[in-house]
Amino acid sequence: MEENVELAPPDIRTKQNARARSLLRNMFDAAVAAANPIKVLADHLPEKPKGRCVVVGAGKASAAMAAALEAAWPDVPMQGIVVTRDDHAVPTRHITILEASHPVPDARSEQAAQEILQAVKGLGPDDLVIALISGGGSALLALPIKGIMLEEKQNIGRQLLHSGATIAEINTVRKHLSAIKGGKLAEAAAPAQVITLVISDVPGDDPAIIASGPTVPDKTTDQDALRILRKYNLDVPASISHALEQEPTKDPTQQSVNPKNRVEMMATPLMALQAAADVARKAGITPLILGDALEGESSVMGVVMSGIARSVQAHGVPVQAPAVLLSGGETTVTIRSGQKPGKGGRNTEFLLACALVLNGQKGIWGLAGDTDGIDGTEDAAGAIFTPDTLARGIQNGVSAEDFLGRHDSYSFFEKLGDLIKTGPTLTNVNDVRLLLVL
Numbered sequence: 001m002e003e004n005v006e007l008a009p010p011d012i013r014t015k016q017n018a019r020a021r022s023l024l025r026n027m028f029d030a031a032v033a034a035a036n037p038i039k040v041l042a043d044h045l046p047e048k049p050k051g052r053c054v055v056v057g058a059g060k061a062s063a064a065m066a067a068a069l070e071a072a073w074p075d076v077p078m079q080g081i082v083v084t085r086d087d088h089a090v091p092t093r094h095i096t097i098l099e100a101s102h103p104v105p106d107a108r109s110e111q112a113a114q115e116i117l118q119a120v121k122g123l124g125p126d127d128l129v130i131a132l133i134s135g136g137g138s139a140l141l142a143l144p145i146k147g148i149m150l151e152e153k154q155n156i157g158r159q160l161l162h163s164g165a166t167i168a169e170i171n172t173v174r175k176h177l178s179a180i181k182g183g184k185l186a187e188a189a190a191p192a193q194v195i196t197l198v199i200s201d202v203p204g205d206d207p208a209i210i211a212s213g214p215t216v217p218d219k220t221t222d223q224d225a226l227r228i229l230r231k232y233n234l235d236v237p238a239s240i241s242h243a244l245e246q247e248p249t250k251d252p253t254q255q256s257v258n259p260k261n262r263v264e265m266m267a268t269p270l271m272a273l274q275a276a277a278d279v280a281r282k283a284g285i286t287p288l289i290l291g292d293a294l295e296g297e298s299s300v301m302g303v304v305m306s307g308i309a310r311s312v313q314a315h316g317v318p319v320q321a322p323a324v325l326l327s328g329g330e331t332t333v334t335i336r337s338g339q340k341p342g343k344g345g346r347n348t349e350f351l352l353a354c355a356l357v358l359n360g361q362k363g364i365w366g367l368a369g370d371t372d373g374i375d376g377t378e379d380a381a382g383a384i385f386t387p388d389t390l391a392r393g394i395q396n397g398v399s400a401e402d403f404l405g406r407h408d409s410y411s412f413f414e415k416l417g418d419l420i421k422t423g424p425t426l427t428n429v430n431d432v433r434l435l436l437v438l
Helices: 010-033 037-044 062-072 107-119 150-163 167-176 184-189 222-231 238-246 269-282 298-315 346-358 389-395 400-405 409-416
Strands: 053-058 079-085 095-100 128-134 193-199 262-267 286-291 323-329 364-370 382-385 431-437
Touching (some): 010 269, 010 364, 037 193, 062 128, 079 107, 095 107, 128 184, 150 238, 298 323, 298 364, 346 382, 346 389, 346 431, 382 409, 389 400, 389 409, 400 409
Parallel strands (some): 053 079, 053 128, 079 095, 128 193
Antiparallel strands (some): 323 431, 364 431
């Protein structure tokens, strides 16, 4: 242990840390910039409509997307409503911006969903609906189906977020408890054409999962949602069980869809990783993208990626150092029943696990962050770990093992001054994880 956490001479350590920190932060910033709606939206717009143009949307990036749309089409009369997370609104001229709660919906989420459904009613075949969809939209559009109270949806949502369920599983349940998700918004807009512009935050970029697919036909069933609730042994109120058990199973192929509707993927996790990789190449570092859709427990992901970094350093496999390992996707943090977690998110938990596995190994640094600027529910996008993270933790009287055990990774990196705080980035292409081997 003492040999592993021994610090390098101060002058060498300072230069290496400064270079590594700067490069990692530049890579992360490039990943975020690659999903900037102002940069990418104009390339995905359809032909201007003959009739009315109604804009709706939901997600952490939806307000910025609305502003970008207005800038790209200054001569097109438009109206509409989008809902975004608190503190994510931006000025617009014609499109109304609403804010609501995330990741657990509130009454404003329900009201926003009702107003958006109303905005698309009574349209004709010459009218155009542009749906601006990004991550976070599931919580921001929370209109329960008949017979279910918002409070019951909120409770199920909280349980799912702590259960270790994947985002695809969580959103499957959300769709079947919703009167607007799972393609229902597009059905309400018929016969108008619906063009959905998407910034993806989910593994695989499935538009039916992003924000629970309010304009995309749903291929899952009520029985799928029930199986997920039972899989994670959730405390399900009778009203929800009854609604899912009694609702007749719909054939997804029979969902009413305008054949002119289409989805345009504006920005994805892979695009963000490729932008980060370009920064590494320009710095003389070989990038290796391990995947844009990696899922699993955050701490386990830390063990796996740290093991690959060690192989790079020791054997030049699967890539020769100097190199950086990149991955995207959404990991999970499972909270045990009865456990009261500390402050943390999936990215800081991943990094703290990395630091413990590497145990002060020289020449390896890491950064992980959520591209929306908010890791979980805290005010940091993520953090950075360095070869001397554990040693500095000891110097500050904090144990990495203890903090990881109680899911308090935010507090650990806060004490070391290694949190990354960007504020809301107004976009979201999920997490970016970087391990730099010099």
